[in-house]
Amino acid sequence: MLSEENQQALLAWYDDHQRELPWRQTNDPWAILLSEILLQQTQVSRGLVFWERMVEVFPTVASMAASPVDAVLKAWEGAGYYSRARRLHALSQQVMLAKEKGGFDGRLPSTYDELLSLPGIGPYTAAAVASIAFGQAVACVDGNIRRVMARQTAQPEPTPKQVQTWADGSLHAQRPGDWNQALMELGATVCTPRRWSCKTCPVQASCAGEVSPAKYPTPKKPRIELLRLWAVVEYALDGHPVLHQRPMSGMFAGLWGPVYHTEAEKVDQTLLKCGVIAHQLSHRRIEVEVYCKQPSEFAIGTNRTEVALSSLDEKVLHLAAQHGP
Ligand code: SF4
CATH class of the missing domain: 3.90.79.10 (Nucleoside Triphosphate Pyrophosphohydrolase)
Structure with missing residues (x-):
């Protein structure tokens, strides 16, 4: 777990060094959800283009629900992994349903469990949206956080449960959305798979793996x-x-x-x-x-x-x- 001192150091670093991304300038849960779904399998630089297009074409969950799925696929064109677009459309329609029919009366739900019940929303996206858009104290786990955890604790192959336990224990309960984003930002910009800047890392003091970060986590050979x-x-x-x-x-x-x-x-x-x-x-x-x-x-x-x-x-x-x- 990261100590309170490390939490403060990481949040201060995030406040000063975070990349300026448009979905960080909004409190609109729908716009934040769109960014999280787009960024699951798309790089930030490309995700930016598609996020702007999706927010323009479908500014609200209701506008997407009222459109045919073909219109969503057309707007998604070029972003890849088109099942995300189809599930997003299904999600929008479920949100618009009345509560007694299993929907949410047109409002995106705010809790982790409710978000997880929607089509296309897995544990990562539910935790990201619940914490960033609604301030719920739930910890995200993605590839960046797994790598930071593996290096901080010098574990070559941490299990998903170990990573989640570490993330839960390290969470900053007062600023959960910023905290999750700070950890992911650290993994995306400072503690990357092949390059790391331990000298400028805000949590270097607690890092057990900084002597040889390349060993953590054990690199996997991609099967193409x-x-x-x-x-x-x-x-x-x-x-x-x-x-x-x-x-x-x-x-x-x-x-x-x-x-x-x-x-x-x-x-x-x-x-x-x-x-x-x-x-x-x-x-x-x-x-x-x-x-x-x-x-x-x-x-x-x-x-x-x-x-x-x-x-x-x-x-x-x-x-x-x-x-x-
Ligand atoms: S000290 Fe180095 S290896 Fe450890 S978390 Fe920071 S960048 Fe990664």
């Missing part, structure tokens, strides 16, 4: 799997590509795109081959061979600006357009 796909882009006579909405589960669920095959044999080898697109997700590398079909009078094209596409499908269509009609 390769997925090979074959895309066939067909065009209508008006020049628009034929796009299909993908099923609501699985990869790129609910987004639009051309037909993908998982076996080369499914592709007519007389089609024009446009090239290969490589696309990197966090744990997966996708390689797509792109083929073009001649425009057909029977094909119905889709205006790509009116539907939500993944970044991969944007790349596939761009490559096809360079070779196709």
Whole structure:
């Protein structure tokens, strides 16, 4: 656990050194929730762009609930991990339900347990929103906090329970939101996975791992799997590509795109081959061979600006357009 002295040192450091981020300038729980969901799997610099877009398009939980899920996917376009957008839409609709129907009468709930009951909200997001937006004394645990804890206590492989116990015991009960953000900020800017600035660290005095931070926590080798796909882009006579909405589960669920095959044999080898697109997700590398079909009078094209596409499908269509009609 961090002592009271260390708590004060870390909060003072956070007050002076925190990055200026727009969701830290607001008390609006909805805007804070949007930032927490976006930042789960998106870097802060990219998250900023998408947060501003989402807050502009959906300034309130009611505005999102009143929109079709396709509009949410369209606004989310480019942010990746689209299941977050679909669950966010489901969350907004549940919040708008009347209490007797399992909802919250249009107000985002304020407690950890109530937040946790909403679609797409896990323990981290519930604790972050409860503490930052509503001042509830609950401790967050994320990758940054786990790393700080592992180094502070010199534990190579702390279990989730050990990390949570450390975070609970270290929490500053009077400023829980700032405290959680301060610990995460420390992990994101001072005590990072491959670089650490122990000399300027506000909690250096209590750190058992500062002699060799690289050992804590034990680095894991990421397992990157390769997925090979074959895309066939067909065009209508008006020049628009034929796009299909993908099923609501699985990869790129609910987004639009051309037909993908998982076996080369499914592709007519007389089609024009446009090239290969490589696309990197966090744990997966996708390689797509792109083929073009001649425009057909029977094909119905889709205006790509009116539907939500993944970044991969944007790349596939761009490559096809360079070779196709
Ligand atoms: S002293 Fe160094 S290793 Fe320890 S928490 Fe601070 S930056 Fe990380």
